[in-house]
Amino acid sequence: xxxxxxxxxxxxxQEKEAVTLDCTYDxxxxxxxxxxxxxxxxxxxxxxxYQGSYxxxxxxxxxxxxxxxxxxxxxxxxxxxxxxxxxxxYFCAMREDNTGGFKTIFGAGTRxxxxx
Amino acid sequence: xxxxxxxxxxxxxxxxxxVTLRCSPRSGDLSVYWYQQSLDQGLQFLIQYYNGEERAxxxxxxxxxAQQFPDLHSELNLSSLELGDSALYFCASSAxxxxxxxxxxxxxxxxxx
Numbered sequence: 454x455x456x457x458x459x460x461x462x463x464x465x466x467q468e469k470e471a472v473t474l475d476c477t478y479d480x481x482x483x484x485x486x487x488x489x490x491x492x493x494x495x496x497x498x499x500x501x502x503y504q505g506s507y508x509x510x511x512x513x514x515x516x517x518x519x520x521x522x523x524x525x526x527x528x529x530x531x532x533x534x535x536x537x538x539x540x541x542x543y544f545c546a547m548r549e550d551n552t553g554g555f556k557t558i559f560g561a562g563t564r565x566x567x568x569x
Numbered sequence: 570x571x572x573x574x575x576x577x578x579x580x581x582x583x584x585x586x587x588v589t590l591r592c593s594p595r596s597g598d599l600s601v602y603w604y605q606q607s608l609d610q611g612l613q614f615l616i617q618y619y620n621g622e623e624r625a626x627x628x629x630x631x632x633x634x635a636q637q638f639p640d641l642h643s644e645l646n647l648s649s650l651e652l653g654d655s656a657l658y659f660c661a662s663s664a665x666x667x668x669x670x671x672x673x674x675x676x677x678x679x680x681x682x
Contacts, residue, residue, distance in 0.1 A: 496676055555600075558614060
């Protein structure tokens with residue numbers, strides 16, 4: 454069965470330091486997509502970064518990068534130079550490319566606290 | 570602002586009632602997805618529509634139904650509501666039913682009393 458695992462319920466990081474949020478996944482489909490979303494306390498879901506299963510390079514979006522290790526089935530999010538505004542819940546998600554439709558499953562999330 | 574709109578923002582109702590949640594996708598997006606986020610179940614995929622047709626189904630209860638209209642807006646109908654249906658319901662949209670990023674609306678917070 455398809456599964457996303459985020460093993461860190463909560464993380465602390467000092468402002469301006471880098472932090473890695475872990476995500477492992479399990480799927481038997483060769484074609485899939487991996488996403489990270491941020492959910493601040495206000496509740497909205499903000500798209501951060503995307504990695505396709507066939508992408509050769511690790512995805513980067515500004516201060517966000519995705520450390521994609523396909524053989525290990527991991528897709529860790531790296532946030533560089535943390536800011537106070539990065540304090541939020543972070544979700545890893547996997548979209549499976551089933552015929553005709555696209556189910557997306559989410560991990561349980563990691564709550565990140567950035568300390569001043 | 571993702572460009573996805575959802576109404577209402579908050580909804581309080583009683584057990585046994587029926588409610589309708591509405592979603593308007595980003596301009597040009599053909600695909601709409603519905604999700605439920607609750608404290609005990611986390612974020613769960615409910616259903617996907619593409620250009621008016623159902624394309625994928627997740628953990629959607631039989632008491633729940635959805636549709637996508639010709640103008641591409643979508644509605645999620647929840648009936649015979651139970652206390653456990655209290656949750657944040659998100660709608661998301663993407664450009665196609667392909668490998669496109671989903672952009673989420675602000676959500677509808679449903680409280681069943």
